[in-house]
Amino acid sequence: MAAPALADRSPQPRALPLREVRTRLTQLVALAELTDTVTVVTRDGDPRPVAAIVPAPAARTAAQARADSERIAAISAGWSRRLEELHRQSGRRHAAELCALTDALAEVWAELDRRAPVGDPVLARLRAVHADLLRD
Numbered sequence: 001m002a003a004p005a006l007a008d009r010s011p012q013p014r015a016l017p018l019r020e021v022r023t024r025l026t027q028l029v030a031l032a033e034l035t036d037t038v039t040v041v042t043r044d045g046d047p048r049p050v051a052a053i054v055p056a057p058a059a060r061t062a063a064q065a066r067a068d069s070e071r072i073a074a075i076s077a078g079w080s081r082r083l084e085e086l087h088r089q090s091g092r093r094h095a096a097e098l099c100a101l102t103d104a105l106a107e108v109w110a111e112l113d114r115r116a117p118v119g120d121p122v123l124a125r126l127r128a129v130h131a132d133l134l135r136d
Contacts, residue, residue: 013038015049028053105130 014037021028021041031037032055041051060068109127116123 013040013052015040015042015047017042017044018050019044021053025053 016024016028016039018041021039028039032039032053036055036058038055038058039053040049041053042048043050109130112123112126
């Protein structure tokens, strides 16, 4: 058994005379809800639209849309401020960690200088690698 097609999913609204809309109102409302179909209501015998059955999200007023836009802008601005603050905190934390790491490396080099024999080739290679890392 074939399933009936719900509706033509084209963006073109369908136009129906008021008499037909009265008899099919429940079906047209369900169609609008499920498939976002817009039905334009005309007077019997007159092709000019007098009303429309539209999905609820499409019926929002300009004031509602503006209020939503302002609310979204305020929320976005709040998130932007929060992200900027986290970025600053992260930068400060990174600088502090880098300073601690530099101090620790200085202590390690001092200890290696005390323990390693003078002219040790392994220590010379380590110093060269360390110097390369600091340049990058």
